[in-house]
Amino acid sequence: MRIRYSFLRHAFLLLLLGRQGLLAAAIEEDELALAYGDKLTTSIATGGQQLLRRAPALATVFTAEDIAATGATDLDQLLESVPGLHVSVTADGYSPIYVFRGIYQGLNNPQVLMLQNGIPLTISYAGDRGRYSNGFPLENVARIEIIRGPGSALYGADAYSGVINIITKTAGDAGTQAGLLGGSFNSRDAWLRQAGKLGPLGLAAYVRVGGTDGYKRVVAADNATRLNQIFNNASSLAPGPVNVGRDEMDAQLDLSYDLWRLRSSYKLRENQGTGTGISSALDPVGKNDSARLTADLSWNNPQLAEGWQAGMTAAYLHYREHGEYRLFPAGTIFPTGTFPNGMLGNPDRYERQLRLSSFATYSGLADQTLRMGLGHEDLNLYRAETHKNYILNAAGLPIPSGPVIDYNAIQPHITPHRRRLDYLYVQDEWSFARDWTLTGGIRHDSYSDFGGTTNPRLALVWDARLDLTAKLLYGRAYRAPSFNDQYGTNPVGSGNADILPETIDTVEAAIAWQPQTNMQVNLNIFHYQMRDIIRPISNPAPSPGTTLANIGAQHGSGLELEVVWDAARNLRLAGNYAYQRSIDETSHTDAGYAPHHHLYARADWHFASAWFLNGQVNRVAGRKRAFGDSRPDIANYTTLDMALRTHQSASPWAFTVSLRNAFNADVREPSLAPGVALPYDLPMAPRSLWLQAVYTM
Secondary structure (H helix, E strand, O other), X not given: OOOOHHHHHHHHHHHHHHHHHOEOOOOOHHHHHHHHOOOOEEOOOOOOOXXXXXXXXXXXXXXXXHHHHHOOOOHHHHHOOOOOEEEEEOOEOOOEEEEEOOEOOOOOOOOEEEEEOOEEOOEOOOOEOOOOOOOOOOOOEEEEEEEEOOOHHHHOOOOOOEEEEEEEOOOOOOEEEEEEEEEOOOEEEEEEEEEEEEOXXXXXXXXXXXXXXXXXXXXXXXXXXXXHHHHOOOOOOOOEEOEOOXXXXXXXXXXXXXXXXXXXXXXXXXXXXXXXXXXXXXOOOOEEEEEEEEEEEEEEEEEEEOOEEEEEEEEEEEEEEEEEEEEEOOOEEEOOEEEOOOEEEEEEEEEEEEEEEEEEEEOOOOOEEEEEEEEEEEEEEEEEEEEEEEEEOOOOOEEEEEEEEEOOOOOOOOOOEEEEEEEEEEEEEXXXXXXXXXXXXXXXXXXXXXXXXXXXXXXXXXXEEOOEEEEEEEEEEEEOOOHHHHHOOOOOEEOOOOOOOEEEXXXXXXXXXXEEOOEEEEEEEEEEEEEEEEEEEEOOOOOOOEEEEEEEEEEEEEEEEEEEEEEEOOEEEEEEEEEEEEEEOOOOEEOOOOOOEEEEEEEEEEEEOOEEEEEEEEEEEOEOOOOOOOOOOEOOEEEEEEEEEEOOOOOOEXXXXXXXXXXXXXXXXXXXXXXXXXXXXXXXXXOEEEEEEEEEO
């Protein structure tokens, strides 16, 4: 693992030295609630903290205690428990696909906006979070907030089907913690965290290193198998295992002084496997490396003047991505020639982003709270490189060219591009009558390359009784074209500089009911209409290949039911059920890939003074194939996860033992239509065992 050990050494020294001078006294649970809110509050819906049941959106909140109770070691394990959200994966790299309410579009999942402390993690090349930056550890996470449905009226681009905001820990989580995690597939992690006060300065620092060899689930047939059948040779490596190992490093620093906060983070992923291969041909030697550096400086004054609150943020992101791929194995035959050493490609991309934003909130009116904001973004894919041992002909077929050489001037996969964005939004929360609140908002985004887009929202919330709240919500959102959508130069599938944003309109109705003091029931129904979906269209004859265009449309409806019951003082039962049906309006058939039925159940049992037992059942069912795929429907599955942990009430040590997929279910995620490349889908992790030890000083 090519991790910079000098950086690690200095990071650990900083943490250990800081231990001597920082005030490490832990703060009480009610003080944490003031710092972060608790499970009953959220800030993602409006930008200001409010009760979850009264928020003008459908939101889910995870606290640090929730995360610890489940035994989850990665963000994706946690998100699978959100109603209406299923976590799938891509074939190339097994990057996560967050499928909200049946919306499964494209390979890169750009329809979901992920934030870290309110700042987008979007990479402009593909519009996702970085295709090869898998894994988000949870040790330094204080809180995760998710909204299902549109959020562009507040957050802008890509807050389309859902928004995920990850809030990291601060100096308020005072103390020193060290942890070790080990488990199946030769997985290992070590982390250290320090937080507290040094006079008026608040400091929180975190560093983690780890890695995994990845599970070796076998793929029976791949894209090279198909070519073998056509040309009667034996180059395919299938049956063979998927390649999902990686080495990891994460570091975060949070400094606060008076009204100012400086945050920075570094995320390094090296030797990350290619899943089933970049071209759906097994590639046991291919790898991806990515490095993400972020920094943001914010100023927030909650009492700027009577009734006024204001804040400003400047954020910087730098992202580097390097791939070394064997797209097809040695000996592969194409009509254009044979690749004795395999078909090889090594792309590189470098991106930097600058984001400036400010907001002001005025609550001086008797029944209204106004929020206004504006911002500027500079998104720059400033360097792209293409090295490979082939060139694509006019028909999109590869011609061997000998050794790997520089193709930047001959046939690049993309060239550098820059985009600038200015935006303005306004929001009004109006309590126009007793127990009634109307929230309206609108945001306009103006892009330097494809123009402007305006997205409104409207939410009516009624506290019908002390135990019953009803909501009626409407929102419009958009997904901005990525640089690859607009400027990609692959002859097989070219970008299109004239494409426009995808749009979605969503209507939701919800009730939050507390039938008794120890039970909460939430039910909502939704309907959405997607337009201008970006899809490939065949080029007119005699030109081969495809070009991207706004030609798709889709609509869907469904419901989500959640129940939380404190059955006893030491026993909590919770669960949710989600149903959706989505129709592709081009083929008038099921949109495919997403579960029609998703059932999740959880039990938390505090059975002794310092012992906790957690059990989770996850049922995924009713996944149809997309149009043009004649294979049987994707197999249903049910998994059981269990976690046993101790609490640090009487000892500085805490231990967690987790068993995931206890009955070793054959879990598979769909390969894309028509399925000839990977006919038996994407095998996921089998049964696994994990042990974590945490020491608090």
